[in-house]
Amino acid sequence: MSDHNSTEEVLRLEGICKRYNIGKPTEVEVLHGLDLSLRRSDFTALVGASGSGKSTLLNIVGLLDRPTSGELFLLGEPTREMEEARRTALRGDAIGFVFQFHHLIQAFTALENVLMPLMVRQGKPTEEQLERARGLLAQVGLAGKEHRKPDQLSGGQQQRVAVARALVNRPALLLADEPTGNLDSQSAAEVFELFREFNQRFGCAVLLVTHDPRMSEHCARTITLADGYIESDNITGIR
Numbered sequence: 001m002s003d004h005n006s007t008e009e010v011l012r013l014e015g016i017c018k019r020y021n022i023g024k025p026t027e028v029e030v031l032h033g034l035d036l037s038l039r040r041s042d043f044t045a046l047v048g049a050s051g052s053g054k055s056t057l058l059n060i061v062g063l064l065d066r067p068t069s070g071e072l073f074l075l076g077e078p079t080r081e082m083e084e085a086r087r088t089a090l091r092g093d094a095i096g097f098v099f100q101f102h103h104l105i106q107a108f109t110a111l112e113n114v115l116m117p118l119m120v121r122q123g124k125p126t127e128e129q130l131e132r133a134r135g136l137l138a139q140v141g142l143a144g145k146e147h148r149k150p151d152q153l154s155g156g157q158q159q160r161v162a163v164a165r166a167l168v169n170r171p172a173l174l175l176a177d178e179p180t181g182n183l184d185s186q187s188a189a190e191v192f193e194l195f196r197e198f199n200q201r202f203g204c205a206v207l208l209v210t211h212d213p214r215m216s217e218h219c220a221r222t223i224t225l226a227d228g229y230i231e232s233d234n235i236t237g238i239r
């Protein structure tokens, strides 16, 4: 067993509103007072029509953007008024991201890309961290390809490097926006299994935007956004 408490609250949203273009004729509110709590054991799909606010919400939860009003607690800490340097540090410690497009650094090898989040924080990685990074690459099917640059890997392989990079810090919260959109079924299934393993072994809460029913039907919780409101929040599996 790992040392986390699976009921620990990782994320809490209280009355999160988001407006764009404030003070302009085009001002628009796209999130209308969302309340939500995620605990470590939660493996959650975030679904909803295009334009319903999923990416806006993910950017706020990932501390890449701030809500217009409301509060967001990450591991118990209120973040809305937190200064940017502390938000950046908290993001690096607590959150792993997988975007639809992987944003790998072309000059770096697969292994160096995976180690990036650790190197940004502390410089040279330890032997244990190197082993962890190699292990993650092996788990996503890239053993023996550690020293390839992104342009020597297929699109699916590059996305799997990005998945390993998101997990190398053992984040408390994994955010993924359509992470398997560009993957074949086999690769998508492997990535999904890796998320599940991190959820179970390390208590990494998962919030996964997906249109893929093969993924959402295996999530224990499904939150549906509609026009900037939470339309439903269904817990169907073991929590």
Ligand SMILES: Nc1ncnc2c1ncn2[C@@H]1O[C@H](COP(=O)(O)OP(=O)(O)O)[C@@H](O)[C@H]1O
Binding pocket: 020, 021, 028, 030, 048, 049, 050, 051, 052, 053, 054, 055, 056, 057
């Ligand atoms: N930077 C922005 N400025 C103005 N409106 C935006 C901006 N980003 C998103 N929106 C609007 O917010 C709404 C939600 O968008 P988004 O969060 O991207 O939805 P989803 O990811 O569910 O497709 C949409 O109506 C979109 O047009």
Ligand SMILES: [Mg+2]
Binding pocket: 054, 055, 056
């Ligand atoms: Mg989106």
